[in-house]
Amino acid sequence: DTEVTQTPKHLVMGMTNKKSLKCEQHMGHRAMYWYKQKAKKPPELMFVYSYEKLSINESVPSRFSPECPNSSLLNLHLHALQPEDSALYLCASSPRTGAASPRDPQYFGPGTRLLVL
Amino acid sequence: AQKVTQAQTEISVVEKEDVTLDCVYETRDTTYYLFWYKQPPSGELVFLIRRNSFDEQNEISGRYSWNFQKSTSSFNFTITASQVVDSAVYFCALSEARYSSASKIIFGSGTRLSIRP
Numbered sequence: 652d653t654e655v656t657q658t659p660k661h662l663v664m665g666m667t668n669k670k671s672l673k674c675e676q677h678m679g680h681r682a683m684y685w686y687k688q689k690a691k692k693p694p695e696l697m698f699v700y701s702y703e704k705l706s707i708n709e710s711v712p713s714r715f716s717p718e719c720p721n722s723s724l725l726n727l728h729l730h731a732l733q734p735e736d737s738a739l740y741l742c743a744s745s746p747r748t749g750a751a752s753p754r755d756p757q758y759f760g761p762g763t764r765l766l767v768l
Numbered sequence: 769a770q771k772v773t774q775a776q777t778e779i780s781v782v783e784k785e786d787v788t789l790d791c792v793y794e795t796r797d798t799t800y801y802l803f804w805y806k807q808p809p810s811g812e813l814v815f816l817i818r819r820n821s822f823d824e825q826n827e828i829s830g831r832y833s834w835n836f837q838k839s840t841s842s843f844n845f846t847i848t849a850s851q852v853v854d855s856a857v858y859f860c861a862l863s864e865a866r867y868s869s870a871s872k873i874i875f876g877s878g879t880r881l882s883i884r885p
Contacts, residue, residue, distance in 0.1 A: 691878075691880075692877070692878075693859055693875035693876065693877055693878055694813070694859075694875060696872065696873070699872065707872065739811055741811075741812075741813065743813075753800075753801060753863045753864060753872070754801045754818065754820065754863070756803060756815040756818050757813075757815070757873060758815060759805075759812055759813040759814070759815075760812065761810060761811055761812040762811040762812065764811070
Protein backbone atom coordinates (compact mmCIF):
# COMPACT_ATOMS: atom_id res chain seq x y z
CA ASP A 652 0.00 0.00 0.00
CA THR A 653 1.87 3.05 -1.27
CA GLU A 654 -0.16 5.65 0.55
CA VAL A 655 0.89 8.88 2.16
CA THR A 656 -1.88 10.90 3.78
CA GLN A 657 -1.88 14.60 4.48
CA THR A 658 -4.19 16.79 6.53
CA PRO A 659 -5.75 19.19 6.08
CA LYS A 660 -6.44 19.23 2.34
CA HIS A 661 -6.98 22.98 2.35
CA LEU A 662 -5.90 25.64 4.82
CA VAL A 663 -6.51 29.37 4.94
CA MET A 664 -4.59 31.32 7.54
CA GLY A 665 -3.77 34.87 8.44
CA MET A 666 -0.23 36.14 8.79
CA THR A 667 -0.42 36.08 12.58
CA ASN A 668 -1.84 32.56 12.88
CA LYS A 669 -0.08 29.41 13.97
CA LYS A 670 -1.08 26.21 12.20
CA SER A 671 0.35 22.77 11.51
CA LEU A 672 0.35 20.45 8.53
CA LYS A 673 0.37 16.72 9.17
CA CYS A 674 1.70 13.85 7.11
CA GLU A 675 1.46 10.14 7.83
CA GLN A 676 2.72 6.98 6.16
CA HIS A 677 2.49 3.34 7.20
CA MET A 678 4.80 1.79 4.62
CA GLY A 679 7.72 1.46 7.03
CA HIS A 680 9.65 4.14 5.16
CA ARG A 681 12.46 5.78 7.08
CA ALA A 682 12.92 8.97 5.05
CA MET A 683 10.27 11.68 4.87
CA TYR A 684 10.22 14.95 2.97
CA TRP A 685 8.46 18.30 2.78
CA TYR A 686 8.15 20.08 -0.54
CA LYS A 687 6.63 23.40 -1.55
CA GLN A 688 5.07 23.73 -4.99
CA LYS A 689 3.94 26.99 -6.54
CA ALA A 690 1.55 26.98 -9.48
CA LYS A 691 3.08 25.76 -12.76
CA LYS A 692 6.40 25.03 -11.07
CA PRO A 693 8.09 21.79 -9.98
CA PRO A 694 8.17 20.85 -6.30
CA GLU A 695 10.95 22.50 -4.30
CA LEU A 696 12.55 20.50 -1.51
CA MET A 697 12.27 22.06 1.95
CA PHE A 698 13.28 19.42 4.51
CA VAL A 699 14.37 15.80 4.65
CA TYR A 700 14.16 13.55 7.69
CA SER A 701 16.11 10.33 7.75
CA TYR A 702 15.49 7.93 10.65
CA GLU A 703 13.55 10.68 12.44
CA LYS A 704 16.53 13.07 12.28
CA LEU A 705 16.63 16.21 10.18
CA SER A 706 19.22 15.55 7.48
CA ILE A 707 18.54 18.29 4.93
CA ASN A 708 17.21 21.82 5.43
CA GLU A 709 17.21 23.72 2.17
CA SER A 710 17.69 27.11 3.85
CA VAL A 711 14.01 27.37 4.66
CA PRO A 712 12.89 30.44 6.68
CA SER A 713 12.38 29.79 10.38
CA ARG A 714 8.66 30.52 10.10
CA PHE A 715 8.49 26.91 8.84
CA SER A 716 9.38 24.42 11.57
CA PRO A 717 9.41 20.68 10.81
CA GLU A 718 8.96 17.94 13.35
CA CYS A 719 9.19 14.16 13.10
CA PRO A 720 7.63 12.67 16.26
CA ASN A 721 8.06 9.08 15.05
CA SER A 722 8.87 7.10 11.93
CA SER A 723 5.32 7.37 10.59
CA LEU A 724 4.54 11.01 11.25
CA LEU A 725 5.85 14.28 9.91
CA ASN A 726 4.56 17.71 10.87
CA LEU A 727 5.19 21.16 9.50
CA HIS A 728 4.49 23.96 11.95
CA LEU A 729 3.65 27.31 10.42
CA HIS A 730 3.93 30.67 12.14
CA ALA A 731 3.86 34.26 10.88
CA LEU A 732 3.67 33.25 7.25
CA GLN A 733 3.66 35.68 4.35
CA PRO A 734 1.23 35.73 1.40
CA GLU A 735 4.04 34.49 -0.85
CA ASP A 736 4.09 31.29 1.20
CA SER A 737 0.75 30.34 -0.36
CA ALA A 738 1.38 27.11 -2.25
CA LEU A 739 0.75 23.39 -2.37
CA TYR A 740 2.72 21.65 0.37
CA LEU A 741 3.60 18.08 -0.46
CA CYS A 742 4.84 15.37 1.84
CA ALA A 743 6.70 12.33 0.56
CA SER A 744 8.41 9.25 1.94
CA SER A 745 10.98 6.80 0.65
CA PRO A 746 12.30 3.47 1.95
CA ARG A 747 15.82 4.73 2.75
CA THR A 748 17.52 1.47 1.84
CA GLY A 749 20.92 2.27 3.35
CA ALA A 750 23.65 3.60 1.07
CA ALA A 751 21.52 2.95 -2.00
CA SER A 752 18.84 5.36 -0.87
CA PRO A 753 19.32 7.78 -3.80
CA ARG A 754 17.76 5.10 -5.97
CA ASP A 755 14.61 5.04 -3.86
CA PRO A 756 11.59 6.59 -5.49
CA GLN A 757 9.61 8.96 -3.35
CA TYR A 758 5.93 8.41 -2.72
CA PHE A 759 3.89 11.56 -2.40
CA GLY A 760 0.77 12.53 -0.53
CA PRO A 761 -2.05 14.57 -2.09
CA GLY A 762 -0.77 17.79 -0.56
CA THR A 763 -2.20 20.65 1.47
CA ARG A 764 -3.24 23.76 -0.46
CA LEU A 765 -2.29 26.68 1.75
CA LEU A 766 -3.55 30.21 1.32
CA VAL A 767 -2.04 32.95 3.47
CA LEU A 768 -4.07 36.13 3.68
CA ALA B 769 26.04 20.90 -11.87
CA GLN B 770 23.03 18.65 -12.05
CA LYS B 771 20.08 19.78 -14.12
CA VAL B 772 16.98 18.36 -15.74
CA THR B 773 15.48 20.05 -18.80
CA GLN B 774 12.00 19.45 -20.13
CA ALA B 775 11.84 21.79 -23.09
CA GLN B 776 8.18 21.09 -23.87
CA THR B 777 6.13 23.30 -21.56
CA GLU B 778 2.75 22.20 -22.89
CA ILE B 779 1.59 19.55 -25.33
CA SER B 780 -1.94 19.04 -26.59
CA VAL B 781 -2.96 16.06 -28.71
CA VAL B 782 -6.16 14.36 -29.71
CA GLU B 783 -7.07 11.15 -27.96
CA LYS B 784 -5.50 7.98 -29.41
CA GLU B 785 -2.50 9.85 -30.76
CA ASP B 786 0.96 8.83 -29.60
CA VAL B 787 2.92 11.49 -27.72
CA THR B 788 6.54 11.70 -26.57
CA LEU B 789 7.71 13.80 -23.66
CA ASP B 790 11.35 14.80 -23.82
CA CYS B 791 13.80 14.89 -20.92
CA VAL B 792 17.47 15.86 -21.05
CA TYR B 793 19.67 15.76 -17.96
CA GLU B 794 23.10 16.93 -16.88
CA THR B 795 25.23 15.33 -14.20
CA ARG B 796 28.90 14.79 -13.46
CA ASP B 797 28.23 11.61 -11.54
CA THR B 798 28.64 8.20 -13.12
CA THR B 799 25.99 6.69 -10.85
CA TYR B 800 22.60 8.34 -10.91
CA TYR B 801 18.93 7.54 -11.13
CA LEU B 802 16.23 8.93 -13.36
CA PHE B 803 12.54 9.06 -12.59
CA TRP B 804 9.27 10.05 -14.18
CA TYR B 805 6.37 11.31 -12.08
CA LYS B 806 2.82 12.15 -13.10
CA GLN B 807 0.87 14.94 -11.38
CA PRO B 808 -2.84 14.92 -12.22
CA PRO B 809 -5.04 17.92 -11.36
CA SER B 810 -5.67 16.44 -7.90
CA GLY B 811 -2.08 17.39 -7.01
CA GLU B 812 -0.51 14.12 -5.90
CA LEU B 813 2.69 13.15 -7.67
CA VAL B 814 2.58 9.54 -8.81
CA PHE B 815 5.81 7.63 -9.30
CA LEU B 816 5.91 6.00 -12.76
CA ILE B 817 9.40 4.61 -13.33
CA ARG B 818 13.01 4.61 -12.14
CA ARG B 819 16.03 3.93 -14.34
CA ASN B 820 19.63 3.38 -13.16
CA SER B 821 22.49 5.05 -15.01
CA PHE B 822 24.09 1.67 -15.75
CA ASP B 823 20.95 0.11 -17.20
CA GLU B 824 20.14 1.41 -20.67
CA GLN B 825 17.42 -1.08 -21.44
CA ASN B 826 14.26 0.54 -22.62
CA GLU B 827 11.10 -0.31 -20.75
CA ILE B 828 7.50 -0.78 -21.71
CA SER B 829 4.56 -0.86 -19.33
CA GLY B 830 1.24 -1.10 -21.09
CA ARG B 831 0.79 2.08 -23.14
CA TYR B 832 3.85 3.68 -21.54
CA SER B 833 7.42 3.28 -22.76
CA TRP B 834 10.70 4.89 -21.83
CA ASN B 835 13.80 5.42 -23.97
CA PHE B 836 17.02 5.98 -22.01
CA GLN B 837 20.07 7.04 -24.02
CA LYS B 838 23.23 7.92 -22.10
CA SER B 839 24.97 9.10 -25.27
CA THR B 840 22.52 11.98 -25.56
CA SER B 841 21.71 12.25 -21.82
CA SER B 842 18.05 11.76 -22.56
CA PHE B 843 15.26 9.82 -20.89
CA ASN B 844 12.16 10.25 -23.04
CA PHE B 845 8.67 9.04 -22.23
CA THR B 846 6.17 7.91 -24.84
CA ILE B 847 2.46 7.34 -24.34
CA THR B 848 0.89 5.21 -27.06
CA ALA B 849 -2.79 5.60 -27.94
CA SER B 850 -3.24 8.43 -25.46
CA GLN B 851 -6.37 8.73 -23.35
CA VAL B 852 -8.05 11.66 -21.64
CA VAL B 853 -6.98 10.22 -18.26
CA ASP B 854 -3.37 10.75 -19.29
CA SER B 855 -3.90 14.51 -19.01
CA ALA B 856 -1.52 15.70 -16.29
CA VAL B 857 1.79 17.40 -15.67
CA TYR B 858 4.69 15.02 -16.11
CA PHE B 859 7.98 15.58 -14.33
CA CYS B 860 11.31 14.02 -15.18
CA ALA B 861 13.72 13.90 -12.23
CA LEU B 862 17.31 13.02 -11.35
CA SER B 863 18.80 11.63 -8.15
CA GLU B 864 22.54 11.41 -7.60
CA ALA B 865 24.40 8.85 -5.53
CA ARG B 866 26.37 11.53 -3.67
CA TYR B 867 23.37 12.26 -1.47
CA SER B 868 23.68 9.17 0.67
CA SER B 869 21.57 10.43 3.55
CA ALA B 870 18.35 10.32 1.61
CA SER B 871 16.94 10.50 -1.88
CA LYS B 872 17.37 14.10 -3.06
CA ILE B 873 15.53 14.56 -6.33
CA ILE B 874 16.07 17.33 -8.84
CA PHE B 875 12.92 17.90 -10.88
CA GLY B 876 12.59 19.23 -14.37
CA SER B 877 10.14 22.06 -14.94
CA GLY B 878 7.43 19.67 -16.09
CA THR B 879 5.41 19.17 -19.26
CA ARG B 880 1.68 19.80 -19.14
CA LEU B 881 -0.03 17.22 -21.32
CA SER B 882 -3.61 17.74 -22.45
CA ILE B 883 -5.45 14.98 -24.25
CA ARG B 884 -8.50 16.23 -26.16
CA PRO B 885 -11.43 13.86 -26.71
